[in-house]
Each structure stands twice: as C-alpha cells, then as structure tokens.
Amino acid sequence: MTPQPVPARPRLVLASASPRRLALLQQAGLEVDALLPAEIDETPQRGEAPRFLAQRLATRKAEVANKIKNNQPELVGAYLIAADTVVAVGRRVLPKCETRDEAEDCLHLLSGRQHRVYTAVSLITPRGAERRRLAEARIRFKRLSSAEIAAYLATDEWRGKAGGYAIQGRAGIFVATVVGSYSAVVGLPLYETYALLSGEGFPALDFWEP
Numbered sequence: 653m654t655p656q657p658v659p660a661r662p663r664l665v666l667a668s669a670s671p672r673r674l675a676l677l678q679q680a681g682l683e684v685d686a687l688l689p690a691e692i693d694e695t696p697q698r699g700e701a702p703r704f705l706a707q708r709l710a711t712r713k714a715e716v717a718n719k720i721k722n723n724q725p726e727l728v729g730a731y732l733i734a735a736d737t738v739v740a741v742g743r744r745v746l747p748k749c750e751t752r753d754e755a756e757d758c759l760h761l762l763s764g765r766q767h768r769v770y771t772a773v774s775l776i777t778p779r780g781a782e783r784r785r786l787a788e789a790r791i792r793f794k795r796l797s798s799a800e801i802a803a804y805l806a807t808d809e810w811r812g813k814a815g816g817y818a819i820q821g822r823a824g825i826f827v828a829t830v831v832g833s834y835s836a837v838v839g840l841p842l843y844e845t846y847a848l849l850s851g852e853g854f855p856a857l858d859f860w861e862p
C-alpha cells in the first residue's frame with residue numbers, strides 16, 4: 653500500500669497584539685503561525701451601538717492585517733482571525749483604560765450593576781472572503797467598596813483592558829454572575845471562532861496533539 657501524503661497544515665494568522673487572544677487559541681489547540689497586530693483608530697462613531705462598534709473594529713483589524721499578510725509570500729493561503737472586545741453599560745461604551753482615572757471611573761460605574769461585553773471575531777478565508785460572528789456576555793459585579801477599588805487599581809491589571817478590568821485576573825472575585833461566553837469576555841469567543849474556522853474548512857481537530 654502506498655503511504656498517504658500527510659495533508660499540509662493550513663496556516664493561521666492572528667491579527668492581534670493581545671496575549672490573551674493568543675493564549676485562548678493555544679488553549680483550544682490552535683497553533684498560530686504568525687501574529688500581525690493591526691493598529692487602527694478605535695474611536696466609536698457618534699451614536700454607534702456597542703455591538704456594531706465591536707463588529708466594525710474587528711472587521712477593520714482583519715482588513716488591515718490581511719493587507720500586510722498578502723505581502724508575505726509564506727502566508728499566502730493562510731486563515732486570518734481578528735477580534736475586538738467592547739464593554740458597555742447600556743449604550744455607553746467604556747474605554748480601553750490607559751490611565752488610573754479612567755479605570756477608577758469604570759469601576760465605579762460597574763460596581764453593583766450589570767454590564768455587557770461584546771466580542772466580535774472576523775475571519776478572512778484563504779480566498780479572501782470575510783466571515784464574522786459576535787458573542788456577548790452579561791456580567792454582574794458585586795458592589796465595590798472604596799478599599800476594593802483602590803486595591804484593584806494598585807494591581808495595574810486594568811491597564812489596556814476594555815472596561816478597566818480583567819475577569820481572568822484578580823477582578824474575578826468581583827464577578828457575581830456571567831451569562832454567555834466567558835472566553836468572549838477574555839477577548840476571543842472560542843465557540844464562535846471554532847464555528848467560523850470549521851465552517852470555512854479549517855481542520856481544527858486534525859491538529860490537536862494527543
């Protein structure tokens with residue numbers, strides 16, 4: 653019997669600078685061949701609903717990174733994934749916090765109430781088609797005391813995080829309930845990402861190591 657050729661593993665590009673997104677893909681057994689972060693303007697448009705903002709920014713990141721990808725011969729034929737996470741209280745979009753004051757404002761706003769996290773994923777297929785999905789989670793924080801807010805601000809874990817917290821870190825103790833996709837809150841919804849990839853023929857399970 654002639655040995656069957658081993659199929660080439662399709663390449664996967666993650667258009668992100670977020671270590672959380674990479675870690676989530678790795679957790680799911682999806683090895684990333686290249687990281688191509690896309691620098692884009694993330695300013696919301698006037699009156700733009702949070703879910704549409706997440707979708708628009710994920711698509712934009714994917715498009716920008718795909719142009720870079722197409723200039724790299726070794727990445728021709730790769731699948732490309734980008735994502736964007738938006739935290740919102742009602743229609744109000746919370747910032748991706750870069751200063752302590754911003755984070756403090758967010759924590760006061762989130763204290764004792766419910767908010768939503770939207771993460772949009774955009775896939776660009778090897779043929780250049782775009783596919784997208786949106787995942788959502790509803791989260792309730794405990795009422796935060798001044799001491800809790802001060803202690804959390806001192807950790808610096810809020811830096812660069814939408815809404816000024818990271819559920820996967822110390823802020824996990826503030827989260828009373830999560831309804832919806834936990835991985836969407838961390839930055840990349842695994843169910844939706846897998847659905848997108850497998851729907852476009854990416855053989856995700858074939859590459860799971862035992």
Ligand SMILES: Cc1cn([C@H]2C[C@H](O)[C@@H](COP(=O)(O)OP(=O)(O)OP(=O)(O)O)O2)c(=O)[nH]c1=O
Pocket residue numbers: 667668669670672673689690694713735736737738739748769812813814815817818819820837838839
């Ligand atoms: C709410 C929440 C957000 N985040 C993070 C996920 C995202 O990295 C970040 C939201 O910012 P994004 O603009 O979605 O992503 P990013 O700038 O970090 O990375 P890139 O655009 O290069 O892909 O907030 C957490 O890590 N945990 C949380 O609980």
